[in-house]
Amino acid sequence: xxxxYYGKMVQFLSESxxxxxxxxxxxxxxxIELEKVAWYKPFMTTVLAFLVAFILAIPESxxxxxxxxxxxxxxxxxxxxxxxxxxxxxxxxxxKADRD
Numbered sequence: 183x184x185x186x187y188y189g190k191m192v193q194f195l196s197e198s199x200x201x202x203x204x205x206x207x208x209x210x211x212x213x214i215e216l217e218k219v220a221w222y223k224p225f226m227t228t229v230l231a232f233l234v235a236f237i238l239a240i241p242e243s244x245x246x247x248x249x250x251x252x253x254x255x256x257x258x259x260x261x262x263x264x265x266x267x268x269x270x271x272x273x274x275x276x277x278k279a280d281r282d
Contacts, residue, residue, distance in 0.1 A: 190253055191257055194239075194257045194260065195260050201239075201261060202261065202264055202265050204238065205231065205234055205235055206268055206272075209227060209230055209234060209269065213227050213230070228266055231265055238258075239257045
């Protein structure tokens with residue numbers, strides 16, 4: 183059962199490259215604005231990424247009776263994990279490029 187949801191999550195992510203790019207872009211723009219606020223902490227970016235991921239993972243049909251809630255949760259979690267991973271790798275590469 184867990185592997186079934188994992189497989190569906192991978193399928194969702196492979197079909198959602200645009201969502202991943204959109205999520206990374208939204209979070210980066212929000213981070214730029216949040217850094218201006220005194221109470222901002224770096225962990226808030228990750229929390230924000232997962233919140234936006236849960237919003238973007240809502241199915242086109244919305245929350246209707248018979249919707250597979252565990253699949254929605256797994257898809258949103260996977261979207262958040264992939265987007266934060268892509269962001270972290272990209273920021274690390276950008277920092278290394280600045281040092282060279």
